[in-house]
Amino acid sequence: MQTNWEMALAAAGMAMGYGIIYSVCQSTALMLAPQGEQGLASSTFFLGIDIGMTLGPILGGLIDEHLPLKAFYPVMLIIVPVIFIIYLADRKELNSAVSRH
Template sequence: MKVVPAALIIMLFAIPYCATQSFIVGYTEARGLHVSVGLFFPLYAAVLLVLRLCLKSLFDKLPFKMFQSGASVCTLAAIICLTLMRDNTLLFLAAAFMAGSYGIMSSVCQSTAMLVAGPEHRGLANSTYYIGFDLGMMLGPVCGGLLFGHAPLEIFYPALSLAVPAAAAVYIISARRGMF
């Protein structure tokens, strides 16, 4: 049970990322944007690699709430960039911010799951973490598909931003119960 909050948090951070994975091409085409969508994920990966290398010593020093706060800001910044995108500049900034959100939280949530479960329950903790991870990978495209097909395009990314306060609520409730 101690791992469930970390699994829920990664699920919530995965939703906007996985919706972006599934719909960014259709989203830019529907908006008539001429941007280099194919560079979004390589740039995301490069920024994530740099971030993980730069933050490597901080992963064991900073509390979970610091990473969650930073990742929340990055998620909102990525969503703002994608919502306002007119050219490659905001697309590239969105990729970088997404690396600082979902990319960092995927590592932080997994390591937190291992720590709170203790060495005797690491297998179960890892499995629980991946259930949350997989649910986010499933719900992102589902939520994105519901939005993309049935809601005005202008609210596609703002609606996905609701995952941020939901993740914050999971953290706050769990922290009050001593789970973090």
């Protein structure tokens, strides 16, 4: 980025995206849980968020420590296909749970 305005625009876009996806994921987790287990689903959702926010920077630091800087983003790009494969493996179960509600 060349200017502070570009950084501010990127930060605003990131904040909006994070706010939207956070709400969508939380409501989906609660929607998929049975009525009597929504408290458990909510706490599990928040625990997952906390673990992800903890392990993400730790793993990023380990990657940075053991690999050259040029390899950082290519290594991080491995995560996207892995998540897509997990989604493909579980999409029928997820879609059937969503359609029941």
